[in-house]
Amino acid sequence: MRSVTDMLAGIDPPMPKGCNSLGRLLADLSSHQCRFPLRGEGAATRFCAAEVEVEVWQPGKSGACYCGFHRTIARASRAELEAA
Numbered sequence: 001m002r003s004v005t006d007m008l009a010g011i012d013p014p015m016p017k018g019c020n021s022l023g024r025l026l027a028d029l030s031s032h033q034c035r036f037p038l039r040g041e042g043a044a045t046r047f048c049a050a051e052v053e054v055e056v057w058q059p060g061k062s063g064a065c066y067c068g069f070h071r072t073i074a075r076a077s078r079a080e081l082e083a084a
C-alpha cells in the first residue's frame with residue numbers, strides 16, 4: 001500500500017526539462033544514462049535516463065550516475081541531511 005507521500009512523489013517527481021516523463025526501466029538503460037529513480041518500485045522502477053557526461057560518470061560513487069539536474073537535487077538533499 002502506497003502512502004500519500006509516495007503517491008505525490010510519483011505524480012510529480014523532480015524532472016529535468018526535456019526528460020522522458022515515463023522514464024526507463026533499468027534493463028533499458030544504456031551506460032551513461034541517469035539512474036535517478038522517478039517512479040515505481042523494484043524491477044518496475046523507472047529511471048530518468050538522461051545522458052550523463054562521460055567525465056562525471058563514476059559508478060559506485062554517490063551521485064555520479066545522475067544527470068546534472070539530478071546531481072544538483074542529490075547534493076541539495078545531502079546538504080539538508082547534514083544540516084539536520
Ligand SMILES: [Zn+2]
Nearest residue numbers: 034048067070
Ligand atoms: Zn536525471
